[in-house]
Amino acid sequence: MFKSFLEKFRERTIxxxxxxxxxxxxxxxxxxxxxxxxxxxxxxxxxxxxNTIASLSHYVALLSAGHVVFPYNPAxxxxxxxLAEIYRPNLIGRTEDGVYGLHIFDAAPIALHPDxxxxxxxxxxxxxxxxxxxxxxxLISNAESIAEYLRIxxxxxxxxxxKPSYSYGLSIVHSYLVSGARLILTDRSVMDSEFWALLxxxxxxxxxxxxxxxxxxxxxxxxxxxxxxxxxxxQAGGKLAEDKVAVMAGACNALGKRFYVMYGQTEAAPRIxxxxxxxxxxxxxxxxxxxPGGRLIIRDEDGREITEPGVQGEIxxxxxxxxxxxxxEPADLASNETxxxxxxxxxxxxxEHGLYYIAGRRSRFLKLFGNRISLDQIQQHFQSxxxxxxxxxxxxxxxxxTTVPExxxxxxxxxxxxxxxxPPHAFAVVHTDAIPxxxxxxxxxxxxxTFMDKVERKGADPLEHDLIRLQQEPSPIRRTVGMxxxxxxxxxxxxxNVYSIQDESFASIRDIFLSGSRSKDIGDxxxxxxxxxxxxxxxxxxxxxxEYLGFLPDNWDQLSVAELESLKYDTPV
Amino acid sequence: xxxxxxxxxxxxxVVLRAVAICLVAFNHANPDAPKFLGFSLDGGMNVxxxxxxxxxxxxxxxxxxxxxxxxxxxxxxxxxIIPSFLMVLFFFAMLRRxxxxxxxxxxxxxxxxxVSKYPTWYPQVMLQILLIIYALSFIPGLGAIGRxxxxxxVLGVFAVFAxxxxxxxxxxxxxxxxxxxxxxxxxxxxxxxxFYFVSDPSGSPLRARLAMAAVALVSIxxxxxxxxxxxxxxxxGSLLFLFVKRISLPAIAHKTVSIVAAASFNIFLWHRFFYxxxxxxxxxxxxxxxxxxxxxxxxxxxxxxxxxxxxxxTWNRIRSVxxxxxxxxPAAV
Numbered sequence: 001m002f003k004s005f006l007e008k009f010r011e012r013t014i015x016x017x018x019x020x021x022x023x024x025x026x027x028x029x030x031x032x033x034x035x036x037x038x039x040x041x042x043x044x045x046x047x048x049x050x051n052t053i054a055s056l057s058h059y060v061a062l063l064s065a066g067h068v069v070f071p072y073n074p075a076x077x078x079x080x081x082x083l084a085e086i087y088r089p090n091l092i093g094r095t096e097d098g099v100y101g102l103h104i105f106d107a108a109p110i111a112l113h114p115d116x117x118x119x120x121x122x123x124x125x126x127x128x129x130x131x132x133x134x135x136x137x138x139l140i141s142n143a144e145s146i147a148e149y150l151r152i153x154x155x156x157x158x159x160x161x162x163k164p165s166y167s168y169g170l171s172i173v174h175s176y177l178v179s180g181a182r183l184i185l186t187d188r189s190v191m192d193s194e195f196w197a198l199l200x201x202x203x204x205x206x207x208x209x210x211x212x213x214x215x216x217x218x219x220x221x222x223x224x225x226x227x228x229x230x231x232x233x234x235q236a237g238g239k240l241a242e243d244k245v246a247v248m249a250g251a252c253n254a255l256g257k258r259f260y261v262m263y264g265q266t267e268a269a270p271r272i273x274x275x276x277x278x279x280x281x282x283x284x285x286x287x288x289x290x291x292p293g294g295r296l297i298i299r300d301e302d303g304r305e306i307t308e309p310g311v312q313g314e315i316x317x318x319x320x321x322x323x324x325x326x327x328x329e330p331a332d333l334a335s336n337e338t339x340x341x342x343x344x345x346x347x348x349x350x351x352e353h354g355l356y357y358i359a360g361r362r363s364r365f366l367k368l369f370g371n372r373i374s375l376d377q378i379q380q381h382f383q384s385x386x387x388x389x390x391x392x393x394x395x396x397x398x399x400x401x402t403t404v405p406e407x408x409x410x411x412x413x414x415x416x417x418x419x420x421x422x423p424p425h426a427f428a429v430v431h432t433d434a435i436p437x438x439x440x441x442x443x444x445x446x447x448x449x450t451f452m453d454k455v456e457r458k459g460a461d462p463l464e465h466d467l468i469r470l471q472q473e474p475s476p477i478r479r480t481v482g483m484x485x486x487x488x489x490x491x492x493x494x495x496x497n498v499y500s501i502q503d504e505s506f507a508s509i510r511d512i513f514l515s516g517s518r519s520k521d522i523g524d525x526x527x528x529x530x531x532x533x534x535x536x537x538x539x540x541x542x543x544x545x546x547e548y549l550g551f552l553p554d555n556w557d558q559l560s561v562a563e564l565e566s567l568k569y570d571t572p573v
Numbered sequence: 574x575x576x577x578x579x580x581x582x583x584x585x586x587v588v589l590r591a592v593a594i595c596l597v598a599f600n601h602a603n604p605d606a607p608k609f610l611g612f613s614l615d616g617g618m619n620v621x622x623x624x625x626x627x628x629x630x631x632x633x634x635x636x637x638x639x640x641x642x643x644x645x646x647x648x649x650x651x652x653x654i655i656p657s658f659l660m661v662l663f664f665f666a667m668l669r670r671x672x673x674x675x676x677x678x679x680x681x682x683x684x685x686x687x688v689s690k691y692p693t694w695y696p697q698v699m700l701q702i703l704l705i706i707y708a709l710s711f712i713p714g715l716g717a718i719g720r721x722x723x724x725x726x727v728l729g730v731f732a733v734f735a736x737x738x739x740x741x742x743x744x745x746x747x748x749x750x751x752x753x754x755x756x757x758x759x760x761x762x763x764x765x766x767x768f769y770f771v772s773d774p775s776g777s778p779l780r781a782r783l784a785m786a787a788v789a790l791v792s793i794x795x796x797x798x799x800x801x802x803x804x805x806x807x808x809x810g811s812l813l814f815l816f817v818k819r820i821s822l823p824a825i826a827h828k829t830v831s832i833v834a835a836a837s838f839n840i841f842l843w844h845r846f847f848y849x850x851x852x853x854x855x856x857x858x859x860x861x862x863x864x865x866x867x868x869x870x871x872x873x874x875x876x877x878x879x880x881x882x883x884x885x886x887t888w889n890r891i892r893s894v895x896x897x898x899x900x901x902x903p904a905a906v
Contacts, residue, residue, distance in 0.1 A: 463894050490890060495883030499832065515889065529632065537652070538628055539587055540835050552584065552819075557631075 001136045002177065003032060003064040009180030012154060014060075015053045017185045018198060023053050025180065032061035035102070039091070043067045044110045044333070045102065046084050047093035048074045049170075051160045051185040054100035058093050059164070060177060063136070067091075068112050068333070070119040070131070073165040083121070087330050111334035116324060119333075120167055120266050132266045133324040133333070142269040142321035143174035145291040149274055150206075150232065150260065156181035157229075159204035161190060161213055167270040168237050172208055190216050192474040196227065203229040210237035214248055216469070224255055232258035232277070239358075239395050245284035253281060263287035263358075267342055269321040272296070273356060286355040287348070294319030296356050297341060298349060312349045312359050316341040366393050368426050373398060378420060387412065390435050392448045398427040401451050406431050410508050410565040411524055423464060428455035463490060509564040512544045524562040578823040583830060585817045586624055589810050591833040593620035595871065596806070597692075598844045602867040605859070616806025618695060619761055621837075623810065625699070626765020630727070634766065639716035643707060650703045653838065654678075657696035660842050664689040681753045690845040694753035701755040702762060724770030728788070731767050734760035735792045760796075761807075764789060768814055782815045789815075832875060839878035844870035 006029035016022045035058075049059045049071035062069045070089070072080040077094070084092065088106040095101075115135035122130045146152070152175055160183060162169035176183050184202045188195035190213055199207070207230075209217075214235055224230060233252065235245075245261055252259035258277035261284075264270035273296060275288030290296045298306040298313040306313045318341045325337030345365060348358040366373045375391035378400070382389035389402040389412060402412055412429045416422045436447040463486065470482045513522045513531060522531060528541060538557070546552040549567055553559060559567075596617030600606065606613050633649050636642035658678075665671050670688045674680035680687060681697045710716060719726050738760045741747070747754060767789070771781040789811045797804035822830060833840070847870040851862060862869075 463890065467891075467895055487887060487891065491883050491887045494886040494890070495879055497886070498879040498882045515886065538632065539584075539590065539837075542584060543587065543831050543835065546583075551582070554818075 001140055002060065003029070005178050005180070006032060006060070006064055009154070012180050013182050014177070015056060015183055015185055016202065017051075017053055018188075021053060023057055028057045028060050029064070031057055032064035035061050035067070036065040039065075039067070039102070041109070042112055043090040044070075044087065044112060045091040045093055046070045046072060046080055046087075046089045046105070048072060048077065048080075048095065048100075049165050050074055051164060051187050052095075052100075053185065055093070055095065056164060056173065056183075056185070058100055058102070060173070062093070063117055063139075068116050068119065070121070071165045071170065072121070073163050076165075079121075087333070110330065113324065113334050113336050115336060116333060118170075119327065120170070122266060122326075131327040131332075133327050133336075134269050135324055135336075138269040138321045138323060139174050140178060141293060141319070142171065142271055142291070143178040145293050145319075145321070146171060146175040146271050147179045148292045149276075150175070150234065152176060152179040152181050154180040156206065157184060157202065157204045158182075158206045158208070159184040159195070159199050159202065160186055161195075161207050161209055162237075166237075167266040168208065168210070168264070171264075171270055188474055189213075190222070191220065191469070194474070196222070199227055200229070205229055205231040206233060208234040208236070211235065211240040211244075212468075214240055214244055218244055218247060224251060224257060230257055232260065234260040234262055236262040236264055236271075242284045246281055249277070249281035249284065252277070261286075261288065265317075265342070265344060267323045268294075268317055268319070269323065271321070272317045272319075272342075272344070275355065279353075279355065283351075283353070283355050283357075286351070286357040288355055290317070290356075291319070291321075294321065296350075298356075306349070309352045310349055312347055315344045315346045315348045315356065315358070317344055318342070366395055366398055368395065368398060368422060373420060373422065378416070381415065381419060382412065388435060390443055390448060392445060393427075393452065396426070397452070397455070398422060399448075399452050399455055400427060400429045401432055401435060401448055402429060403432060403435060407565070407567075408562075411562055414508065414510060414524065425464075430455055509545065509548065509561045512541060512548060513561065515541075515544070522561065525560045527560050528557040577825040580821040581824050581827040582819040582821050583827050585813050585820055586627070587834045588820050588822075588830055589620055589814060590624055590837050591830045593617040593624070593810070594837040594840050595833065597621070598840055598871050598874075599867050601845055602848060602862040602864075602870060605861045613802055614806075615801065616803035616810070618692070619803055619807045620810040621841075622695075622758065622761045623765045623768070623807065623814070626762040627769045627814070628765070629762070630766040630769035634719075634769075639710055642716065643710055646703060646707055646710075650700065653696055654700055656838070656842060657693070660691060661689050661693065664691075664846075681750060683750075685749065685751050685753065690849060691842050692845075694751070695841070698753055698755050698758045699762075702759055705755065724767065727763065727766045727770055731760060731763040731788075731792075734763055735796065738796050760792070764792075764811070768811070772815065786812060786815050833871070836875045836878035839881070840871055840874040843874040843877050847873045 006025045008025075010024065010026040010029060012025050013022045014025045014028060045062050045067050047055070047059055047062060047069050049055045050073065059069060059071055070080070070083075070087075074094070084105060088108065088110070090104065090106060090108075090110065091102045092105045093100065093102050096103075113133075115137065116133055117136040117139060118134045119131040120134065122132060156176065156179060158172060158176060158181070160169070160172070162172070164170050164173050173183065184198065184204050186195065186198055188198065190196075190207075190209065198204075233248070235248070240248075240261070249259045249261075259280055260277055261275045261280050262271060263273040265272060271291050272294060273287045273290050275283060275286050279286075279288070295318045297316040297318065298311070299316055300306055300313045322338060322342045325332070325335065325339070327333050346358045348356055350356050366375065375393075375398075378391050378398075379389055382402075387402065387404050387408075389400050389404065391398060391400050393399045398416070400412055400416065402409070404412055409429045409431060413424070413427075416427050416429070417424060430451050432451070436444040466482070466486050470479055470486070510522050513526065513528055528538075528545075542552060542556065545556055545564065549564065553564070553567055556564065594617060596614045600614050600617065629649065633642055633645040636645050661676060665676070665688060668688060672680065672688050674683060675687055675689065675693060678693075678697045678700050681694045681701075685694070687693045734756065738752075738757050741757065742752060747757060752758070767785055771785040790808055793804050793807050793811070797807075848862060848866055851857075851866045851869045855862075855865070857866075
């Protein structure tokens with residue numbers, strides 16, 4: 001089906017890279033035909049896809065030739081190869097010596113469902129690798145819906161800001177493909193002045209961004225007025241802060257540009273809803289209306305549909321773009337388990353203007369810094385250690401409600417950092433005497449969500465924020481200058497800390513041990529005597545422990561991290 | 574202001590370390606002190622050597638296996654040998670002089686002279702002691718015997734080396750070398766081992782401590798005689814170490830002592846260098862620098878320490894946050 005678009009727009013340009021190289025729809029069609037001849041039958045292909053003409057042409061050609069493709073970011077090649085060991089794809093597409101090619105991985109035939117077209121890995125750290133199965137119908141219907149509401153035509157030109165291996169980036173490729181439009185391919189970030197120069201040079205009419213993209217645009221005070229070719233901008237991939245949505249929408253409205261806030265899930269290929277640009281400024285917290293051809297349904301606990309505005313329930317989505325189910329093992333590639341409705345896992349309602357909004361997360365996943373965090377997995381982790389911890393939160397903060405005593409909270413915090421890689425400012429651990437439950441014994445998540453109001457949201461660590469920003473900076477000179485500035489700022493702060501002129505920065509006993517030894521391998525049961533280096537660091541560590549606890553216990557160096565933490569609220573006898 | 578004088582407890586070992594390094598620095602700033610004080614303030618290095626021995630026993634000697642002991646010993650040694658070595662190179666470069674014996678840390682066997690402007694004999698002697706212990710650890714069964722016989726084994730070693738220190742200089746004149754030789758200093762280091770084992774709570778503390786105090790006092794006065802202050806400094810330090818676990822100090826003194834103790838090794842390495850600068854700045858005609866030189870040298874050594882600490886903390890923090898950042902992935906749905 002994708003092939004029909006290649007035939008229809010044969011003469012048009014589909015890709016243009018930074019150097020000005022281009023490829024037409026016809027070129028990709030030729031490639032698709034060649035691949036069809038070279039590889040008979042449908043193949044499972046793991047294909048590196050990035051913002052290059054070769055890799056994207058291969059991706060589209062493979063799809064058009066009827067193969068099943070798992071597009072992955074070249075930076076994640078190790079993970080993809082680990083998955084390849086499980087799924088045994090027939091072919092792997094990758095660039096070798098500067099040339100993109102397909103290489104045989106396993107010639108054995110694989111049972112593939114006839115409708116299956118694309119596999120997308122669910123992002124993040126939830127443990128078991130899992131694919132979302134999408135058909136050509138899923139992809140094309142969603143692409144056409146997007147093209148309709150974004151008003152993409154054959155004259156549209158979008159400049160890339162996202163990796164095409166992510167579902168958001170991929171959906172842009174698809175919606176431009178079905179419209180006969182053109183993509184300007186670049187990996188440059190909006191922080192890079194070259195990105196803006198390229199946009200101006202190529203006359204790009206749109207770009208898409210995740211919240212971070214717009215945070216950077218606002219913090220860099222980039223004036224969209226300087227880019228008259230821009231017609232619209234889209235935002236998805238997480239929640240952009242309300243005030244920033246309002247500022248972006250206001251700026252775009254003033255310049256006659258359209259600013260779309262969108263909502264989606266990989267399982268819906270991925271777009272589910274969007275806010276019409278003329279309403280974004282007035283309703284910056286909304287996810288808007290369903291995409292053309294789709295339907296949003298709010299259901300209560302018993303599955304009954306809620307139609308009354310303002311009454312919350314779980315958001316479900318129905319439409320031709322809802323996935324064919326998940327693949328947890330190779331055998332799942334042969335089946336189709338398309339649900340009637342997709343349970344989004346979000347709690348929300350529709351307002352009196354017919355716009356949907358999200359009130360919280362019903363599902364057991366959060367997306368913190370782009371990592372999908374399974375709340376159930378966290379709970380199970382603690383359960384297996386006989387600690388009662390129930391998690392809730394939103395995409396900015398995970399709240400772990402626990403019956404673990406105050407003085408053992410540090411162990412929970414440590415596990416959230418070490419096992420789940422959640423930065424300290426992105427979670428809060430709250431103690432309660434008993435976890436609220438419903439009459440049927442299940443956790444009362446509505447009450448649990450009220451704990452979110454009780455926690456003090458810690459601001460992001462400025463160092464973390466700056467390092468993320470710096471990571472996006474393509475210019476090595478600016479990166480070096482930025483890094484030097486950060487280093488000097490941190491150095492002055494740490495230098496003053498040495499004299500305790502500022503508050504000591506140790507957040508835990510583990511922090512102190514890490515600072516006072518050469519070992520990085522410090523767990524709950526580690527005692528300082530096991531990792532101590534010399535008498536000097538011993539003295540410094542003893543002083544820090546004394547400062548942290550308010551006293552120095554006898555034989556403190558023989559006590560484990562957990563034992564010392566438990567003394568935090570004790571007073572010396 | 575009252576919080577500045579609120580009493581806070583601090584480990585006696587920390588206070589002793591701070592006082593000892595201040596005494597060492599004071600002596601070097603005031604070589605003529607005996608003339609105006611009537612006595613010299615010797616003994617700081619002996620106290621430091623005893624404290625080093627204590628922590629060596631605590632962190633290295635008591636490792637559960639010989640392999641772990643060797644590992645800890647290397648870590649312990651590296652912590653002071655590497656900076657000491659770098660300081661030697663620094664002074665060679667500064668003064669454009671070179672001495673192979675000093676560079677290889679065995680000059681103490683040949684001369685008390687040195688190029689480096691810090692007491693190099695201490696890392697030299699310590700390195701030699703550690704090398705001998707490291708070599709001994711390869712004798713099959715010695716580690717196991719040692720672990721089984723503690724603390725008697727340690728006391729025996731102490732007695733042998735105290736006797737060597739007492740007797741040997743009478744036959745071999747090591748005074749020109751200031752007795753800065755491993756076999757003559759080992760008893761002082763081993764004194765710290767003994768203190769560790771008698772203060773082990775699994776033993777019988779008071780009786781054992783009293784016995785150890787008696788052994789220590791007899792040995793110290795036998796070796797030094799009653800007429801030098803070093804005997805009194807080390808004796809008082811030993812008694813405090815054995816019988817007073819914590820000392821309460823006003824918060825401001827607590828903070829000062831903590832900083833000086835934490836910076837002690839840097840003071841040891843740097844104070845003489847800053848004395849040289851002070852001499853030039855103050856146009857001193859004699860090496861007698863007085864309190865001013867002492868404060869200048871110790872103060873700037875503390876600044877060097879804090880700068881290094883600040884750099885190390887900054888490096889560690891940026892590295893740790895960078896690791897965290899690199900584990901994050903961009904969201905894109």
